[in-house]
Amino acid sequence: MVPQLLQRFRESKLVDPVRTIKRQYQAKRYWKEIIAALKEQNQHCTKQTPFQKPGIAFSFDDSFRVNDWYRYGKELFGFFDVKVTFNINAFHHFEGQREHSQAEIDMLLELQADGHEIAHHGYTHQNSLEYANEHGLRKWIEAEIEPLIDWMERQAHSITKEKFKRPVSFAYPYTLYSEATNAALVPDYFNVVRGGFDHYSLPQRGVTGYVPSICIDQKELFDFSYFKQALKLARKSGTNLIIMCHSILPDEVNWNDFGWGKEAVEPGKYRTAPKTLQAIINEARKLDMVFYTTAELAGIATFIDCNFEDFLRREVLKTTDKWINIRDLESVKELDLRNLHITNLAGIEYFINLEKLSLGDHAINDLRLLNRLPKLAIIK
Template identity: 55%
Template sequence: MKNHIPREKTKKINSMPQYLDRPGIAFSFDDSFRIYDWYKYGKGIFEDNNVKVTFNINAFHHFEGKREHTQKEIDMLLELQSKGHEIAHHSFSHKKATEYSNKFGMNGWIENEIESLNKWMKSQRHSKTLEGFKRPVTFAFPHSLFNEQYIKELVPRYFKIVRGHLHNDNLISFNHSGFAPSICLDGYYSVNLFYLKKMMKLAKKTGRNLILTCHSILPKEINWEDYSWGEESKKSGTWRITPETLQEIIDQAKRMGLAFYTTSEISGVATFIDPNFEKYVKVLISNSTANWILIADLCSIKELDLSKKEISNLDGIQYFINLEKITLDSNNLTNFRLLDKLPKLKEIIYNSDLNVNVI
């Protein structure tokens, strides 16, 4: 038996997604050995403010014997992804691209630092949900060291955007491809909030976007030495932003009417956790061989029949902002919260024998 649910009987939408219709900012956090800081001090702020950010990861801990991430750390990263945050590429072991390729060649750097992390990410699963990482859309150069040749090698073969540091007016347009500048908020590159406010005003005035690079999220009272990572970690300890400063920037952006995006969203790419869902969408838009599914290609779709597609996760549905009707029969779905992100959805059709509440 099927249920037809008129939209007015579904849960009230708390906040409408705004994709590519107004300028905004993208927080971009580097170095995943800082995952505990991100999770403990950032996750709540982002949830409370409905802010999605980008986390640029490596496969290993910078210290602690250069070990790979533990399963607990992988679970934490995947849980951040499940909340709508982007997990992006920051190279396998955080080597400086220019130095590494001088020793092993460009192909060696790509094989060992780019392709190796892609393979590592593809092989990981959450210990309970069994969800994996999405294919990374964007890349952040370690230490912001690169040249034009690296950009040509990486875009579009591996990524839609590769992020570095300051360049020109530091703003980028929607649907951007190639190099993207950013402003660093911590370490010795850190900018003051007065300058940042001017840049945010310029973004709003010109209709473009601002990427803000950060590293650890830590309260002032946290002593970096307490991590016991030794002398070699001291420099990394200076790259930190306080939760209070982060909240201040978010509040300022809201007052200016700026949106919050992930870097992949600024690039115009829609991402999906479930490969079956992604495969179906590529066929639907006649784009089965392309690298990326563009958000713009999904905005005109008003009806979606996902019946019998063996889909277990609806992540990506939030980009169908003009969707009016969706059919969900015979899938493996247990979470329907993202349907609340669809402002025009009027009808949901699903099997009545589901053991979960769709509304």
């Protein structure tokens, strides 16, 4: 009789509400911890310069989801003029663990061409703690970090021949890390490394080392009312929120239709709807918050036009460093970009003290970024 009752109980699905209540409790606790951390940081408010406004950095993990990013994210972020970070691997999580196809590489590079950051998420998405504990830190670096950097250097867009920029940031697979893994990565390989939410301080601009993030995927039972509180507190304290997501998928899209089998069921729960991202963008804009890539939060400038970046390195900064620091651009008062064949001014917004800009004859179609330069008085 007892086994029959248990069977009926399972078939009645009464266990589902119990699980849901438990998850809701965990989600509520999760968001309360975030709110508490932000309230604590409100005691340490700092004055912000124009580029240091508090804001949001969207951070998307797992590049086997690139079709979703491209199909549902490219137009959305382009419409709202938002740059985000996509954290990639070299291999598909499913489909026989195959290497990314050229079509997928092209999509990633086109996202980069739109101004988004392409960051490092491990060559094959190994758990850093487990791998380092079993094989040692050096073996983990050799297996997961260096191979993806090399792989990215070898790739190129099939038509434009554009290549990946050297990654500035690293996102830990499964958000698992240790102080030892952090020390092994920063500054030798990256400027900043991202995990999940913990009791670390939320980042201000110019941060290096480890930064936390807040996951808003459906699996975490995202609560927009709590999130709005978090935004207001971040705005008041002058800190930034790194928002971790995975797939970008409308609610009506059935994950099972991708045909990846049972092993893909759990990863399928890590998804955020475009309407949720749009709601976050709108709410942040109401609070006069801005949107950064993870690299920008680390104080590293990103550019779309290679001619623009090469000119800055060669003539303005005279540097061969891996990355260009935003603070080194903030003191520049005059730029002469004539005859450089520049077609995109992305990155000009970092020059917050620029007073004079010479463009001459150019093929730049979009000059809206110049509106972000408060001291710019002369354009010719």
